[in-house]
Amino acid sequence: MANNNSTADxxxxxxxxxxxxxxxxxxxxxxxxxxxxxxLPTAFLFHGFPGSHQEGHAIHKAALTHGIRIVSVSRPGYAGSSPEPKRTISSFALDVLELADHLHIQRFAVMGISGGGPYALGCLLKIPADRLAGTMVVSGMYPTSLGLSEMMLSNRVIFNIAPWAPWLIGFLFNSSIGAAAQDVAHPERLKETLQGGFKSMPPEDRRVVEADGGELLDIFTTSMREAFRDGAAGAAYEAALFGNPWDFDLEQLPVRKGELVIYHGGKDIHVPLRMAREAVAKMNGAQLIVEENEGHTLGFCKTDEIMKKLRQMIAKEQ
Structure with missing residues (x-):
């Protein structure tokens, strides 16, 4: 077993x-x-938007408690993963399958948090049923065709502009969080920038980020630094993917009973609960679990409950 407090790179x-x-x-x-x-019972974790595989450190302890191996994957254009200018949301599943083969993992689950959610759904579409034990989406993003009402303004701006001018989104990212992430002379600047952003978030999210002496904030800081180490092109391209029609419809997904679980917070302003409810209504057989008093950081404060559910999906202990 790994060290219970291991967050080393x-x-x-x-x-x-x-x-x-x-x-x-x-x-x-x-x-x-x-x-x-x-x-080992294994799940592939897909990070938020923008982000990197470093987010896996945030669920390390809970995964260890429940005996789950977490393999966190940085999508193309982030944290050293090569850009893929022709990629779609569902094509990432083929990268995941190739990594699973490389690691000799025959059967596994996938879990997408926030911007990783669409990719978890893409895996449900593209990965054979005999390989994919279950799919979990936590605080996930859903097609913008469902409407962006109730979503925080900055996200609405990004997803409306990106399909038409991804270069502008790249410029905006590079001028703000990207510049802070790449400022090697003042590494503290990125954490300060993220702290400032969280001050405008709901108290439910601030509580989670500030818990345990700001441990989650430190993980987010590392994740963002890696996400933008090669610039903002990866984030800009992904924003356009989310803002454009996806390469699959939710109604297409082959949902099998007990194998698609959706967690969402009632106080989420990044992706409002309304979007999750409407998305689930299109995915016949999906299970929606609502945490009414949690925000977008639900996946990092309910880790024990979520890892227990994930282990059940993998082991079919339901």
């Missing part, structure tokens, strides 16, 4: 068949060797 990478680099990290349970690790 565990970045690894593979070269995909098309020559691209895919970066990832591992958290939670670990085996004595690669063969033993491959037999």
């Amino acid at each position: 565990t970045t690894q990478s593979i070269t995909l068949k098309d020559g691209r680099t895919l970066c990832y990290g591992t958290n939670g349970a670990s085996g004595s060797n690669s063969a033993a690790s491959a037999q």
Whole structure:
């Protein structure tokens, strides 16, 4: 087993068949060797928007408690993963499947938090049922065709502009959080920038970020620094993916009973609960679990409950 307090950098990478680099990290349970690790209950974690695989550190302790190995993957354009200018939301599932093969993991679950949610749904579409044990979406983003009412203004601006002018979104990111992330002379600037942003968030989110001496804020800071280390092109491209029609419809998803679980906070202003409810209504068989008193950071304060549910999905203990 890994150290219960381990948050050391565990970045690894593979070269995909098309020559691209895919970066990832591992958290939670670990085996004595690669063969033993491959037999552990495993879930692939997809980070938020923008972000990187460093977010996996935030659920390390809960995953360890429940004996789950977490493999966090940085999407193309983030944290050393090569850009893929032709990628779609569902095509990322093929990268995940190739990584699973590389790690000799036959059956696994996927979990998408916030902007990682669409990619978890894409895996449900593209990964064979005999490989995919379950899909979990926490505080996930859904198609903008559902409407952006009740969503915070900055997100509405991003998702409305990005399909038409991704270069402008890249410029805005590079002028703000990207510049802070790349300021090696003043590394404290990024954390201060994130702190300032959270001051305008609901108290439910501030409470989670400030807990345990700001441990989650430190993880977010590392995640963002990695996300923008090569610039904002990855984030801008992804904003356009989210703002444009997705390459699949929610009604297409082959939802199997007990294998798609959606968690969402009632106080979420990044992605309002209304969007999650409307999305779930289109996915016949999806289970919606609403935490009425939580915000967008639900995935980082209900980690024990979520990891327990994830373990049940993988092991089919329901």
